[in-house]
Amino acid sequence: MLAGIADTQGIDDLIKLLLGEGYVVMGPGVERNVIQKKEITSVGDLPKGYTDTQTPGSYRLERDLSSPELFSWAVGPASFKNSLFPAKQTLFEGKISKGKASITQKEVPSHKTCFFGIRPCEVAGMAVLAKVMTDGAYPDPQAVSVRKNSLVVAVECGRPAENCFCTSFNTGPMADDGCDIIITEITEGNHRFLIRSGSDAGYAILSRLAYKPALPEDVSARDKVIAKSISAISKSIDQENTPALLARNIGSTIWANIANRCLSCGNCTMVCPTCFCASFEHSNGLEEDFSAVRRWDSCFDSAHSYIHGGSVRTSVASKYRQWMTHKLSTWVDQFGEIGCVGCGRCITWCPVGIDITEETAKIAEGESLHK
């Protein structure tokens, strides 16, 4: 492992080096008052001085012009899911002429992408999603290509949001698995960044930068950042017991209670970095043309459970239950791990602020009352 200390200029040097290596660098920026991923070309594009306040159903971004901090915010609404699994994608299109169909397959992008400034829960979310997109019997060509051609430069969290609960699943606030380079912003003492390699590719990049070697006090300052973040996180889900808890409570009255508030709008599934449901739409056009499009689907859409004769899940209660029990219970049966990484997006971006951690706690409480 290589570990160096950089200042703000050092972050710029890293971005420039990545660009020089031919990477398209997708990093955090501010757009329409939220943290968004976008193409960046210098340290000046990063959200300097911004902090976010996230509560159930509410998101606010503020800026302190005097602050030098680059990463003092938590995840924004759009996850990196879109990179592996675009919201809407044409898979193929074609024409019919003289009774014969000719098909044009869509090209799979093969450029190198750097996911820069990505949070640990995002890295974890992409790994969960990759199991679906790339590891099954029918790997998605685009997702495979993106995974293969990407470099992950993660940033550890120094300022989690109120809705974060990555500590429940060991998906943050520190970064390790799946990262090529790991950055920690240190504000105590001199403002600086501890930059470490997490893979051979990351090592090769860092070895070309003239960072000062990290000293033991830098490493302990980083540990303090992490410890502070861990203690700032107050929401949680019991990873070990929740899958069985939910499986036992399919008949609970809680679902009807949630349905009183839930709008079945589907926002939670759209913002979730691991929700993978898609609708495949094959259509003809007006001119002997046809196409196949894949777009995000949601278990909150009645058509999602449509089979011959009607939809299986028509009530809001059954839709919410499907969503939550899949995330926290049946996902384990399906993929051997939980489907939630604790990013808190579904809590923040739910228009009525339904909180998956609170609802889980209520189910556990309800059960212990009846014992």
Next chain:
Amino acid sequence: MGKAKLAVWKFASCDGCQLSILDCEDELLSIAEAVEIANFTEMTRKVTDGPYDISLVEGSVTTANDAQRIVEIRKSSQTVVAIGACATAGGIQALRNYADIDEYLGAVYAHPEYISTLTTSKPISDFIKVDLELRGCPVNKEHLIELVASALAGRKPRIPHFSVCEECKMKGNVCVLVGQKMPCLGPVTSAGCGALCPAVGRGCYGCFGPVKNANTASLATRLKANGTDPDKIRRMFKTFNANTKAFEREFSS
């Protein structure tokens, strides 16, 4: 097999949905190629008698004559498609359903005695069997094209029935309700517009009417908690799609 015969009918409406057909511009020639436009007086004076394979009906039923005419149209049409908020919900003119019609007439017309009208504005489906409804104020021209394309292939048209929020997120908009506490009807409104208003930083006005399972009560409670004036919330629900169960209960209670 000959080309399918298409007719377009107007009831109480602003003609905006018929204009959406003409707005198909690029595809209009393909549509005219694919079907025989047999009766569409907003586009051409040339009218061919029925029966028709597909009748698109714009507008709501507001007069006794309308109520008769729609029955005749049903008789001469294989498939009837109601297009737009007027035809599917009664339209903005359905506000009369919640007011005193004589008071309205007196306020608007110098000689109200010349006006012969029903006391209500009602959707087409209240009078005849409708095979398909295309919502919106106005309808989305893509849905009209999809309707014709699906008829060509003999398949069901693909019209979204999920919420505006899903379209909004797929488009990459930033939620104005969560991000700015701006009142938005997206969560209880049917998709179809492509989340136009949130894309330009405005809340959804509910043009495509209530989505399935629309939990308007919960949304209204939240909007109030966010600081939106209760009277404004009532007025938000009382527009083009006022005459729908889900929206009605939020302003008539």
